[in-house]
Amino acid sequence: MKIKPKHDVRKLNSTILRTATNYLLPLLLLFSLFVLLRGHYLSGGGFVGGLIASIAFVLHSLAYTTRLTLRLFQVPPRTLIPIGLTLSFISGFLPVVLGKSFMTGVWFADKVAVIGSVGTALFFDIGVYLVVIGVVLTILLTISEDE
Numbered sequence: 001m002k003i004k005p006k007h008d009v010r011k012l013n014s015t016i017l018r019t020a021t022n023y024l025l026p027l028l029l030l031f032s033l034f035v036l037l038r039g040h041y042l043s044g045g046g047f048v049g050g051l052i053a054s055i056a057f058v059l060h061s062l063a064y065t066t067r068l069t070l071r072l073f074q075v076p077p078r079t080l081i082p083i084g085l086t087l088s089f090i091s092g093f094l095p096v097v098l099g100k101s102f103m104t105g106v107w108f109a110d111k112v113a114v115i116g117s118v119g120t121a122l123f124f125d126i127g128v129y130l131v132v133i134g135v136v137l138t139i140l141l142t143i144s145e146d147e
Helices: 015-038 046-063 066-070 075-098 120-146
Strands: 108-114 115-117
Touching: 015 046, 015 120, 046 066, 046 120, 066 120, 075 120, 115 120
Parallel strands: none
Antiparallel strands: 108 115
8 A cells, every 4th residue: 555645745845945045046056156266276176166056956956846947057957067078178188288298287377356376277177067067967857857
């Protein structure tokens, strides 16, 4: 004998959660960008920033639906994976073109106001950031769609 739950556990129908998510989503995304940009100087970077951004979208998916969360993206999350891999590979291969070893850090002479020194390490981190968001969201949102 199968017992049916009183409510659908896949979507939490809570006004409080939805309201909190509307405020937390942009804050978590901003914090993930902070961790990403901080990463090429201190601890943090693309992996941790990508996980924080993914958590923000998973929270949105819990508060609303997977379909509404996917509408937030211009492209499906799985397309972020090859974009991020390409960016990371180019940032690692650029030093070879300049006569240095693969994955050697190359820094631009001018500093950017908020970011500081810009170099291949930042672009590598951005690539990892995109890959992590793409992989985590593809896995989690595919699982939640199938239910």
